[in-house]
Every structure is written in structure tokens, then in C-alpha cells.
Amino acid sequence: MIPERWLNAALTLGLLAVPLWALWADEPFTITLATKVAILALAGVGLNIALGIGGLVSLGHAAFFGVGGYAMGILAHHAQTFQPMIWGLEGTKSMPIIWLTALVSSGLAALAIGALTLRTSGVYFIMITLAFGQMFYYFAISWPAYGGEDGLSIYVRNGFPGLNTLDPIQFFAIAFTALMLALFLHARLKASPFGLALNAARQSPDRVETVGLSPFRLRLLAFVISGAITGLAGALFADLNRFVSPTMFSWQLSGELIVFLLIGGVARLYGPVVGAAVFIFLEHHLGGISEFWQIGLGVLLLLIVLFARGGLIGLVAGEKR
Amino acid sequence: MNPVLETRGITKSFGAVEASRGISLDLRPGEIHALIGPNGAGKSTLIQQIAGKLRPDAGSVHLLGEDVTALGVAERARAGLGRTFQVSALAMEDTVLQNAVLGALGARGGRVPLFRSALRDADLRATAEAALDRVDLLDSADMQTAALSHGQRRQLEVAVALTLKPRAFVMDEPMAGLGAEGSARLTRFLDGLRDEAPILMVEHDMDAVFALADRISVLVYGQLIATGTRDEIRANPDVRAAYLGEDA
Amino acid sequence: MSLILLIEQVLNGLQFGVTLFLMAAGLTLVFGVMGLINLAHGSLFMVGAFAAAAVAGATGSFVLALGAALAAAAAAGALVEVLVIRRLYARDHLDQVLATFALILIFSEGTRWVFGSFPLYLNIPAALSGPISLPGGIEYSTYRLFLIGVGIAVAIGLGLLITRTRLGIQIRAGESDREMIAALGIDISRLYTIVFALGAALAGLAGALVGAIQSVQVGMGEPVLILAFVVIVIGGIGSIKGALVGAVLVGLTDTLGKLLLPGVFALFMPASSAATVGSALASMAIYILMAAVLIWRPTGLFGVRA
Numbered sequence: 001m002i003p004e005r006w007l008n009a010a011l012t013l014g015l016l017a018v019p020l021w022a023l024w025a026d027e028p029f030t031i032t033l034a035t036k037v038a039i040l041a042l043a044g045v046g047l048n049i050a051l052g053i054g055g056l057v058s059l060g061h062a063a064f065f066g067v068g069g070y071a072m073g074i075l076a077h078h079a080q081t082f083q084p085m086i087w088g089l090e091g092t093k094s095m096p097i098i099w100l101t102a103l104v105s106s107g108l109a110a111l112a113i114g115a116l117t118l119r120t121s122g123v124y125f126i127m128i129t130l131a132f133g134q135m136f137y138y139f140a141i142s143w144p145a146y147g148g149e150d151g152l153s154i155y156v157r158n159g160f161p162g163l164n165t166l167d168p169i170q171f172f173a174i175a176f177t178a179l180m181l182a183l184f185l186h187a188r189l190k191a192s193p194f195g196l197a198l199n200a201a202r203q204s205p206d207r208v209e210t211v212g213l214s215p216f217r218l219r220l221l222a223f224v225i226s227g228a229i230t231g232l233a234g235a236l237f238a239d240l241n242r243f244v245s246p247t248m249f250s251w252q253l254s255g256e257l258i259v260f261l262l263i264g265g266v267a268r269l270y271g272p273v274v275g276a277a278v279f280i281f282l283e284h285h286l287g288g289i290s291e292f293w294q295i296g297l298g299v300l301l302l303l304i305v306l307f308a309r310g311g312l313i314g315l316v317a318g319e320k321r
Numbered sequence: 322m323n324p325v326l327e328t329r330g331i332t333k334s335f336g337a338v339e340a341s342r343g344i345s346l347d348l349r350p351g352e353i354h355a356l357i358g359p360n361g362a363g364k365s366t367l368i369q370q371i372a373g374k375l376r377p378d379a380g381s382v383h384l385l386g387e388d389v390t391a392l393g394v395a396e397r398a399r400a401g402l403g404r405t406f407q408v409s410a411l412a413m414e415d416t417v418l419q420n421a422v423l424g425a426l427g428a429r430g431g432r433v434p435l436f437r438s439a440l441r442d443a444d445l446r447a448t449a450e451a452a453l454d455r456v457d458l459l460d461s462a463d464m465q466t467a468a469l470s471h472g473q474r475r476q477l478e479v480a481v482a483l484t485l486k487p488r489a490f491v492m493d494e495p496m497a498g499l500g501a502e503g504s505a506r507l508t509r510f511l512d513g514l515r516d517e518a519p520i521l522m523v524e525h526d527m528d529a530v531f532a533l534a535d536r537i538s539v540l541v542y543g544q545l546i547a548t549g550t551r552d553e554i555r556a557n558p559d560v561r562a563a564y565l566g567e568d569a
Numbered sequence: 570m571s572l573i574l575l576i577e578q579v580l581n582g583l584q585f586g587v588t589l590f591l592m593a594a595g596l597t598l599v600f601g602v603m604g605l606i607n608l609a610h611g612s613l614f615m616v617g618a619f620a621a622a623a624v625a626g627a628t629g630s631f632v633l634a635l636g637a638a639l640a641a642a643a644a645a646g647a648l649v650e651v652l653v654i655r656r657l658y659a660r661d662h663l664d665q666v667l668a669t670f671a672l673i674l675i676f677s678e679g680t681r682w683v684f685g686s687f688p689l690y691l692n693i694p695a696a697l698s699g700p701i702s703l704p705g706g707i708e709y710s711t712y713r714l715f716l717i718g719v720g721i722a723v724a725i726g727l728g729l730l731i732t733r734t735r736l737g738i739q740i741r742a743g744e745s746d747r748e749m750i751a752a753l754g755i756d757i758s759r760l761y762t763i764v765f766a767l768g769a770a771l772a773g774l775a776g777a778l779v780g781a782i783q784s785v786q787v788g789m790g791e792p793v794l795i796l797a798f799v800v801i802v803i804g805g806i807g808s809i810k811g812a813l814v815g816a817v818l819v820g821l822t823d824t825l826g827k828l829l830l831p832g833v834f835a836l837f838m839p840a841s842s843a844a845t846v847g848s849a850l851a852s853m854a855i856y857i858l859m860a861a862v863l864i865w866r867p868t869g870l871f872g873v874r875a
Contacts, residue, residue, distance in 0.1 A: 057663045116860055120867050123606045123662055123806060127798035128863065134795050135856035142849040188436050193426050196439040199412065200423050206410040207420075207478075210372075211427025211485060212399040218433070251791060255608075255670045262667050292682045298674030305668045306656055 004317040008270045012180075015273065019172050031168040032240070033284060037276045038175040039236045044260040044272025045182040046229030051258070052267030053186075053195055054222045055202030057126050059254050060113070060133030064227035066140065066249035067109045068102035068234030073244030074146060075101060076154045095160040095174070098235055106231020107224050114223035118216055130251060137249035151245025158239055165239075175236055179273070182229050187269055189225070198222050230257075262304055265311030267320065274312050323386060324349050325519050326402070326489040330380035331370055340366040341377065342543040348489055348521045353511065355530045356523045358540035359563065364523045365407075367540065368493050371521070372404050373397045385488055398427065403487030403518060407494040409474040411466050417477055418462040421449035424484035448484055456480040456510070472503030476510065483518075490518050496526040508532055539563065573707050578828045579821065584713045586820025587720025591775035592797035593804070593812040594727060595768025601807030602743040602764050605654065606662055608669035610772055610797070611790025612676035617642040617773025618780035618789060619680060622689040631694035635777055642773020643766045645676075650765040655758065673791070681787045688784035691777070716778055723771065724813055731809060740764060744807055799855055803862045805869030814870060819855050826854035 015038065022030035043065055050056040075098050078084065078091025085091060092098065117128045141149045157165045165171050189195045201208040201215040208215050238244045247253070260275030261267075268274075279297075286293035308315055324347035333341040340363040348354050356364055369375040371382055373394040381390040389397050398404070411420050422439055425448035439445060453459040456476040461469065469477065475495060482490070495511065496504050508529050511520060515535075524530050530537065531551055538548040541563045547554060554560055596610050620641035625634035649672060657665045693712045700708040731737040739760050742750045751757050776790065783789070800819050804811025831847025838846065862870065 051663075057666060059666065116863060120863065123600065124802060124868070126606060126662060126666060127802055128859070130795055131799050131802070131856055131859060134792075135853050138852035139849055142845075142852045144845060191438045191440070192435050193422075193437065193439040193442070193445070194433045194435045196415075196419060196423060197426060197433055200415065200420070203412040203414055204410045206394075206406060207412060207423070207481070209394040210398050210404040210410065211424050211481065212395050213427055213431060213433065214395050251795060255673075258663075258667060259670065266663070292678045294674045294678040295682070298671040298678070301671035301674070302653065302668055305664055305671065306653075309664070 001318045002316055004268070004270075004313065004320075007313065007317050011270050011273055015176065015179075015277070019169060023169050028168045031172050033280060035168065035172040035175050035240055036237075037273075037280050038172065038179045039233050039240060040256075040260065040280070041273040041276040042175070042179045042182050042236065043230045043233035044257055044264075044276055045179065045186055046226045046231075046233060047257045048226075048261055048267065048269075048272055049186055049189060049229065050219075050223050050226035051261060052271070053190055053202070054198045054219055056118075056219060056223060056226075057258075058129045058223070058226075059126050059251070059258065060129035060131070061227070061230050061257050062249050062251065062253040063113065063129075063133045063136045064106040064110055064230040065234035065237070065253060065257075066136055066246070067106040068231030069238035069244045069248040070140065070146065070234075071102040071105045071231070072098045072158070072235040072238045073152045073154060076158055077146065077152055080155055093156070093158045095158045095165070095239070098158055098239075099232055102231045102235035103228045106234070107228035109231070110224045110227025111220070114220045114227075118219050118223065130254065133249060133251055133254050137246050137251075140246035140249055147245065149246060151243055151247075154238070154242045154244070157242060171240070175240075178232060178236065182232075183269060183273075185225075185229075189222075190269075194218065194221070259301060261311075262301065263311055265313035268311065268313040268317075271311060271313055278312065324383075325385060326371070326491075326521060327383040328367075328371060328380065329383070331367060331377045331382070332379040333366060333370060333375065333377050339543050341370065341380075343380070344540070344543075344545050345380075346538050346545060346548060348519050349536075350519055351516050352535040353515050353520045353522065353533045355534035355537045356521065356540060357525070357527075357530060357537060361542075362540040363543040364540055365493065366543075368491055368523055371491055372402065398485060398487075399431065401486075401488035403482035403485065403490040405475070405478045405482060405490070405492045405495055407497050409471075409478045411474060411478055411481070413465075413467040415466055416463050417453065417458055417466055417469065418449060420466055420477060420481055421453050421462075421484065422446065424452060424481035425449045428484045428486065452480040452484045453477075455483065470503070471498040472500075472506060475499065475503075475507060479510070479514075487518050490514070490520040490522075492520055492522040492524075494523055494525060496524060496529045504529060573705070575828070576705070576707055577709060578824050580709055580713065580717070582821035582824030583817065584716050584720075584820070585824060586817040587716050588775050588779050588793065589796055589800050589819055590720055590813055590816035591723060591771045591778075592793055593800040593816055594723070594809055595771040596794075596797055597801050597804070597807055597809065597812050598740065598764055599768045600801070602740055603658055603761050605658060606665050606669070607654070607768075608666060608794070609649065609672035609676060610768070611792075611794030612673055613642045613646055613769040613772040614776035614779075614790035614793055615676065615680060615785075615787065616645045617776035618691070618785040619684060619689065619776075620773070621777035621780055622691040622785045623684075625691055626689070631692075631697075631781075634691065635774070638773045638777030639770045642776070643770040645773075646769025647762055647766040649769075650762050654765060655761065658761070677787050684787075686787070688786035689780075691780040691785055693781045712781065719774075719778065723774075724809075727809055736760075736763065796855065799859045802859055802869055805872030808869070808871040811869055811871035818858065822854050822858050823851075826851040830854070 019031040019034040047061045050058055075091045076093050079093045113132050117125055120128060146152050159165055160174060163170050197208060197213055198218045201218050205215040234248060260272050260279055263278050264271030264274030282293065282297060286296060304311060326348035329345050331341050331344040344367055358364055370377045373392055381388050384400055384402055389400060422445050425445040426433060428448060450459060453462055458473065458477055495507060499507060511533060534551060536548060536550060537554045539546050539554065539560050546559050546563060547557045592614060599605055599607055617638035621634040621638040624637035625631060653668060657668055697712040697715050699711055701711040701714055703709055731740060739755055796819060800812060800815035803818060804815030830851045831844045834843035834847045
């Protein structure tokens with residue numbers, strides 16, 4: 001049984017070690033893979049704030065991933081085609097501005113969706129979040145200005161002052177930093193009075209109400225923060241691939257995000273990191289062996305749900321606390 | 322003396338079922354008022370309307386003279402209404418201390434900081450520990466709540482509710498699930514509580530009712546058929562008929 | 570825009586609604602009786618479609634194909650229930666979501682492994698192909714009318730099953746008090762397997778019927794599943810009546826939305842933008858309807874569980 005803190009530290013070092021080794025071994029593709037892990041883990045950290053602390057089983061978090069991605073896509077598209085957007089606003093290819101836009105727009109999307117869906121609970125909530133994800137998906141497909149079903153290509157990676165973002169290791173550093181900041185935020189939220197109350201609302205909403213707090217408001221705030229972080233991941237993901245498409249809104253992606261949490265350990269701080277890493281590893285290596293690797297993934301997931309519910313971190317670090 | 326808590330003409334139907342029929346009762350300072358009645362009488366429904374979980378079709382609820390009928394559960398809690406549940410409502414996975422800190426958080430008036438550490442906040446901690454000390458649970462502060470006995474959980478629940486310094490308590494079957502010793506201990510505790518906050522309790526445990534209640538109200542089929550002291554209720558022919566099903 | 574076109578689209582909306590009803594009925598039964606959310610329901614739709622296509626391809630008989638769809642889906646459902654689903658009844662919804670999501674992966678990729686990535690085709694039987702003349706001079710697809718008929722028949726059949734048979738009584742009892750029926754000595758395991766297989770059969774039937782209009786391919790079930798969820802949210806979990814009403818509402822909203830919204834926007838926008846905005850909004854119309862129902866009735870129009 002390894003204490004969770006040590007495990008987390010080891011995982012951090014591992015996530016750094018892989019691309020640094022790849023840099024030394026001149027394997028830029030591996031750096032890109034590691035970047036993909038970091039970005040997907042970031043999306044998962046967002047979900048984990050709502051799901052892990054708050055118990056909100058959102059099956060539609062791809063909505064925020066996609067909003068963040070399209071925020072980047074739209075801004076960069078207008079910049080690269082030199083067309084202004086509405087109200088004479090110009091596009092931009094500056095990452096900080098794009099990230100801010102992604103955070104705000106996906107946060108707002110989460111506010112709107114949350115205000116509607118958090119009035120329900122249980123199975124209704126799950127189904128409705130799934131439905132809203134689909135709504136974004138179909139809307140993106142049918143809006144031709146930004147590529148519709150074919151998506152939008154961004155020819156050049158966006159820029160960050162002082163860095164060469166086309167250099168794989170530097171882009172990895174950006175993604176890694178974002179991930180670390182998000183993990184730090186998750187940890188602080190969890191330990192804060194807000195996290196305590198949100199977690200209590202998951203276990204006993206009656207108790208939270210009768211001490212004069214509103215479970216709805218707590219959950220809504222958690223959902224907004226969660227959506228914003230997943231949205232930031234979406235913007236980074238779109239930048240990594242230099243491509244945005246409606247599949248960023250797909251139910252498959254929403255499912256994958258929850259799968260990351262399951263594999264790593266729901267509510268565990270580094271759960272999304274482990275989950276994303278395992279998933280990308282399986283996709284890359286098993287996918288190379290057989291194009292039907294997802295059957296194996298499905299069986300693995302079933303086994304974890306039925307017999308190792310705490311995920312990999314649960315197996316290694318034991319029960320929480 | 323003005324009642325601390327009052328219902329006026331509470332009426333509620335679920336389809337064809339009239340769960341509450343024009344119920345008017347009150348809770349006076351310093352008293353323990355027990356609400357008894359056969360199963361299905363509508364006691365839980367009434368409690369939920371007093372607490373704010375259900376909205377009555379007609380009638381009103383007043384706390385300290387203010388009409389709180391339009392307020393929700395959280396708002397009534399902040400206005401001074403404490404509540405315990407038949408199955409103790411607590412965060413079972415959390416520790417005893419964490420539950421108490423939750424109460425302290427509520428007592429601070431709904432400001433829920435996002436970045437400070439909850440357990441290291443000296444203020445919250447002090448309030449929480451004082452509440453635990455009051456019910457002799459301070460030594461168990463780091464225990465998981467699920468590991469407590471029924472009686473201890475009930476006491477924790479009351480302690481958490483007390484951190485908000487409620488002006489009135491509504492308790493749903495506080496003795497439920499407690500053995501003889503647990504009941505006795507809780508009875509003594511509630512006895513000492515009445516001056517701080519009067520208690521309206523739904524209860525089936527007649528020993529506790531007759532040991533504690535200053536007044537008893539009897540609810541049958543959604544209707545309040547009698548309110549009075551222990552002796553008055555014992556002698557009341559309508560009550561006897563309702564419970565024993567025959568003319569006494 | 571003519572009345573004939575409108576009526577045609579209304580019929581299309583009803584036909585779409587029928588598909589959704591067949592899916593939603595099974596889902597809502599399983600949730601109402603067993604308290605389980607099943608994401609793999611779309612996979613059973615797909616299994617039905619593939620079974621039908623395979624059998625129709627081998628034998629040329631549409632009737633055999635439908636029978637195969639029912640049998641294959643019911644069998645797959647029963648198998649999955651016994652192996653996996655029954656371990657989930659006591660678990661929380663997150664676990665059910667994760668496990669049934671895993672089943673989607675297994676079913677989808679498994680089907681792709683057996684049948685390949687290219688779509689299969691299921692042909693409308695000759696007897697049902699071609700148009701049929703309806704009163705008012707309307708020519709409508711015979712097959713689609715047949716679908717509507719099947720839907721009505723299933724709705725009536727389900728209604729009779731629930732209200733007139735012993736199984737129906739057990740189902741209704743199970744919906745209101747799960748612990749009670751166990752105490753009454755009813756074989757819960759068997760009941761649950763039967764209910765699950767029944768829901769699966771309905772999904773498989775829907776898949777086979779729709780497979781003749783669209784193509785039969787991996788992943789065809791999930792979009793329909795998600796719409797079935799919308800139907801249930803609108804209609805209320807656990808209510809067959811709600812599933813029917815919800816399905817018709819969703820079917821009509823989608824079809825009529827796509828027909829009418831571009832036209833509505835053309836009233837005050839240039840034609841090309843109206844078409845764009847109209848069809849984009851039409852794609853969201855169902856979800857806007859769902860949101861509206863939610864605001865008004867958070868547990869759906871006929872929600873059984875408050």
C-alpha cells in the first residue's frame with residue numbers, strides 16, 4: 001500500500017520523465033502523445049471536480065470540451081483568414097486570449113446547462129446532460145460557417161509570448177503546466193469549506209439544507225468551474241491537433257472522460273492522469289495490435305467496475321483517506 | 322407568550338388523498354410539544370411542510386412571528402429552525418469533525434470560501450469542537466460517521482443543528498432506532514435542551530413522549546383531533562377511540 | 570408549402586416517434602422496475618438490425634428477419650442481464666453508466682469484428698414497398714405506414730400486457746415497491762430477466778424496422794438511444810404512457826421543426842441565412858423542447874417517481 005501523496009508525486013515525475021526521455025531520444029511523436037495525455041487528463045480533472053467532489057454524473061462534459069475547442073477554432077479561423085467577427089472584433093492567435101475566451105465561454109455554457117439540469121437529480125441528470133451534449137454536437141454539424149461536419153483546420157499553432165509553440169516539448173510544457181495548476185485547484189477546492197459542503201451535499205443534501213446552505217448553488221458553482229477547466233482542455237486539444245470538429249462534442253468523448261476517472265479512480269486527485277495515460281497507452285499500443293482493441297477496453301472497464309471499483313489508484317494506494 | 326413556531330390551517334392533498342386538513346398548532350418557548358398519531362396520519366407530511374420541504378396548498382407557517390411559508394429549507398434554517406431526521410441526515414463518509422465543521426459553516430451565514438482550508442480554519446474548528454464537546458463526541462472527532470452507533474449519530478445530528486443556534490427544533494422520531502440506553506440518554510439531553518430551543522417532535526416511543534412532552538397533539542387522518550397536557554390527552558375520549566378503535 | 574407536404578411530414582414525424590417509442594418503452598420499463606439506467610440499449614437496437622439484415626440476406630424473407638431480430642435481441646438482452654446487469658441493480662447510477670458504457674464498446678467493436686465496417690443493407694419487402702394512396706390524394710410510403718401500425722400495435726399490446734396479465738401485475742408492483750414483491754415470494758431474478766429481455770426485444774424490433782429505411786451499421790443505436798432518453802425525460806421515467814406521448818412529441822417536433830423553421834426565419838431574414846439558421850435551430854428543437862418541459866415539470870409529464 002503506497003501512500004497516495006507519494007503515488008501522486010511519482011506520477012508527476014513519470015509524466016515529466018516520458019517526454020524528457022523522448023526529447024533526448026529524438027522521438028517527437030512520444031512527446032505529442034504525452035501532451036495528449038496531459039490535455040485529456042486536464043479535461044478529466046475538470047470533470048472530477050463536478051463528479052468526484054460533487055457526485056454530479058455528467059455524461060455531457062464533451063459539451064464544454066467542444067465549446068473550448070470551438071472558441072479557439074473560431075478565434076484562430078478569423079485571424080488566419082483575416083476576416084473580422086461580429087461587431088468588428090478581430091480574431092486572434094494568441095493563446096492567453098484564446099484560453100481566457102475558452103474558460104469564459106465554457107463556464108457560461110456550464111452555467112446555462114447547470115441552471116437547467118441541476119434542478120433534477122439521479123438518472124434524470126445523467127440523461128439530460130447526455131442530451132445537451134448531443135444538442136451541441138448536432139448544432140455544430142449544422143452550422144456551416146465553421147466547417148460543419150468537416151470541421152475547421154487551423155494552419156498554424158497559436159502563439160504564446162516568449163515560446164516557440166510549434167516545438168513539441170514547449171507545447172508539452174504549456175499543457176503540463178495547465179494540468180498542474182488544475183490539479184492544484186482541485187486539491188484546494190476539496191480541502192476548502194466549499195469542497196466540504198459540496199461533498200456533504202453529495203452524501204446528504206438534507207443535512208446541507210438544514211444547516212442553511214443551498215446544495216443547488218454549491219453544485220452550480222462546481223459545475224461552472226468544472227466546465228471551464230474542461231473547456232480549457234478543449235482549446236488546448238484543438239491547438240494540439242490544429243483541428244476542431246463536432247466530434248469534440250460527441251457522446252463517445254463524454255463517455256471517455258468518465259472512463260478515465262474510472263480507470264484511475266473516481267474522486268482521486270490524480271485519477272484523471274492515470275486514466276488518460278492508461279487509455280492513450282492502450283489506444284496506441286493495443287490499437288497497433290488489433291483494430292478491435294476497444295473490446296478489450298470494454299472488458300477491462302467491466303472488470304474494474306465490478307471488482308476493482310476504486311480504480312488503479314485504489315488498488316495501489318488503498319481506500320481513500 | 323408568543324409562540325416560537327406556529328402553523329395556521331395547513332392543508333395539503335396528494336391527488337385524492339388529504340394528507341393535511343387545516344392543521345393549526347403552535348410551539349411555545351421552553352416547551353417540548355409531541356406530535357403523535359397512528360401510521361399514515363400525515364405527521365411526516367406536516368413536518369415537511371413546517372421544515373420547508375413541501376409547500377402547503379393552503380395555510381401558513383410562522384417562525385418567531387414571521388411568515389416563512391414562502392421560504393425554502395435553507396432559508397428557514399438560517400431564520401432559526403433546526404431539524405433532525407428519522408434516519409439521521411449526516412455525511413456518512415465524512416468524519417464526525419467534518420460534519421460539525423459543516424454546521425459551523427452554516428452558522429457563519431452561508432459564506433463558503435473556495436480556497437482556505439476548512440479544517441485549518443481556527444474559527445470553524447472552534448465552533449465545531451465546541452458543538453462536539455457539548456454532546457460528548459469530541460473524542461470521536463476523527464471517526465467516520467458511519468462507524469458511530471445510532472445514538473451517537475443522533476447526538477451528532479443535534480450537535481450539528483445546534484451550531485446554528487436555532488430558535489426552534491423540529492424532530493422526526495428522534496428515538497427511532499435507539500435502544501433503551503440510547504433513548505434514556507437522548508431523553509435526558511433533550512430535556513435540558515428545551516429552554517434553549519423548544520422542540521416539536523413527532524414520536525412513536527410513548528415512554529419518551531410521556532417523559533418529555535409538556536403538550537401533546539394527536540393527528541389522525543390529517544386532522545388534529547386534540548391538543549393538551551399529558552393527562553388531558555390520556556383522558557381524551559377521541560384519542561382513545563382513535564388509538565384503540567372503540568369507545569373507551 | 571402545401572397541405573399534402575405537411576401531412577406527409579406529420580406522418581414521418583409519427584413514424585419517427587414510433588421508433589423512439591419502441592426504444593423508450595424498453596428503457597423506461599427497465600428503469601421503472603429495476604431502477605437501472607442502461608446505456609447499452611442502443612446496442613440491442615443494433616443487434617436487432619444486424620440479425621435482421623443477416624437473416625434477410627440469407628433467406629430473403631422479411632418475416633424471418635423480423636423474427637430473428639426479436640430473438641437475437643432478446644437473447645442478447647437475457648445473456649447480458651444474467652452475466653452483467655444483475656450485478657448492477659444494487660449499485661449506484663454511476664456504476665451502471667460505466668458498466669453499460671463498457672457493454673457498448675464490446676457490442677460495437679464485436680459487431681464490427683463479425684460483420685466488418687461497411688454497412689449492411691436490409692431491403693423493404695416487396696409487399697410493403699412503393700406508395701399507398703391515402704384519403705385526400707396523398708401518396709405515402711407503404712412501409713412507413715406499416716411502421717406506424719406496428720407502433721400502435723405494440724403500444725396496445727404493452728398496455729394489455731401491463732394491465733391484464735400476471736406479468737403486468739408483477740411489473741407494476743415492482744415499479745412501486747421493489748422490496749415488497751421480493752417479500753411476496755415472486756421470483757425477482759426471473760422477473761428482471763424477462764423485463765430486460767422484453768425491453769431488448771422491443772429495441773431489436775425497432776432496429777430491424779428502421780434498418781430497412783436507413784443502413785445497418787455499427788453505432789446506429791446510440792443516437793436513437795440518446796433521443797429515447799429525451800423522450801423519457803419528457804414523458805417521465807417509468808411511464809409507458811409518458812413514453813408514447815413523449816415519443817410522438819419528439820418525433821413531430823423534429824420533423825416539423827426541420828420543415829417549418831427555415832420557413833419561419835425566411836419571413837425576416839434573407840433566404841440563405843434563414844435556411845442555415847433554421848436548420849441549425851431545427852437540429853436543437855428537440856432539446857429545447859426537453860428543456861422547456863424540464864423547467865415546467867422536472868420529473869416529466871407523467872413521471873411516476875416524484
